[in-house]
Amino acid sequence: MDANKPLHTSAAGDACGPEESNTTASAAKAAAARLAEIRLVVVGWRWPGKSLTGNTIIGREEFHLERAAEFCIKRETEVDGREISVVDTPGWFSTQDTPPSYKQELVKGPSLCPPGPHAFLLVIPVGMFTEVDRSRIEEHLSLFGERVWNHTIVVFTWAEVLRKISIERYIRREGQELQWVLRKCKKRYFVINNSIFGENPQVGSLMEKVEKMVSEEGGHYSVEAEAKALDENQNAAGEAQALQGAQQKPSPEQDVSNAMGVLSLSTE
Numbered sequence: 001m002d003a004n005k006p007l008h009t010s011a012a013g014d015a016c017g018p019e020e021s022n023t024t025a026s027a028a029k030a031a032a033a034r035l036a037e038i039r040l041v042v043v044g045w046r047w048p049g050k051s052l053t054g055n056t057i058i059g060r061e062e063f064h065l066e067r068a069a070e071f072c073i074k075r076e077t078e079v080d081g082r083e084i085s086v087v088d089t090p091g092w093f094s095t096q097d098t099p100p101s102y103k104q105e106l107v108k109g110p111s112l113c114p115p116g117p118h119a120f121l122l123v124i125p126v127g128m129f130t131e132v133d134r135s136r137i138e139e140h141l142s143l144f145g146e147r148v149w150n151h152t153i154v155v156f157t158w159a160e161v162l163r164k165i166s167i168e169r170y171i172r173r174e175g176q177e178l179q180w181v182l183r184k185c186k187k188r189y190f191v192i193n194n195s196i197f198g199e200n201p202q203v204g205s206l207m208e209k210v211e212k213m214v215s216e217e218g219g220h221y222s223v224e225a226e227a228k229a230l231d232e233n234q235n236a237a238g239e240a241q242a243l244q245g246a247q248q249k250p251s252p253e254q255d256v257s258n259a260m261g262v263l264s265l266s267t268e
Ligand SMILES: Nc1nc2c(ncn2[C@@H]2O[C@H](COP(=O)(O)OP(=O)(O)OP(=O)(O)O)[C@@H](O)[C@H]2O)c(=O)[nH]1
Pocket: 044, 045, 046, 047, 048, 049, 050, 051, 052, 053, 064, 065, 066, 067, 068, 069, 090, 091, 157, 158, 159, 192, 193, 194, 195
């Protein structure tokens, strides 16, 4: 059975009366949406609690804390008879440019859980959220392609600092930058309590949210499809450049450089 497709049950609505049919139908719907395995990639800037969130999900101290991760690491566990895998990734830099080696490692994350993650968990600590934070998120998530947003859930950490303020009020109060991020992922967010370890219903609730997203978006993020789309974009950009070059009457100097461009394209 393809583990990436929702499991389908054949028992829906079998020989039941009208009163039972509603509950049976909703139970069948939930069963139909249940994924046989769940693959997650945790992303975010440095230090918001990515690794601890990974540990909360796995239910064990698998990812090192307080040590800036430089490499993607995958850990797995089994909950209620199904496998959950979590890939922890290096965080991007909040104010300075992220070193290219970090970016290269970050984009490897999804390929560690083939054929691609069911969800990217974008970890954001509750607190001040600035325009720079928003643009850094946009910059780094775009490394995975525009479709990454269809598979992203914001996970709020450090929510205990809210005390009696509701998360909805915090989101409203924090303003348009944070709201932009939430709109991009269709208002999918989850508040995690990283001080609870081990068996806890919150992990189940998060998994249900992932399943709901997968069913709404018609599947998981596909590493192969994204690589293909990226390839096509690059080819299209190359062709557009070549076309532009052909349409402009080149000066003698341009002629030489264009010829080199074509040469370098054709030798690839
Ligand atoms: N109080 C509180 N502390 C948290 C929470 N999440 C993470 N922390 C703490 O914040 C620190 C950083 O957490 P990590 O999980 O290592 O952060 P990270 O995002 O993996 O950091 P890098 O790998 O360096 O990018 C640790 O001391 C955690 O215990 C939270 O929700 N509440």
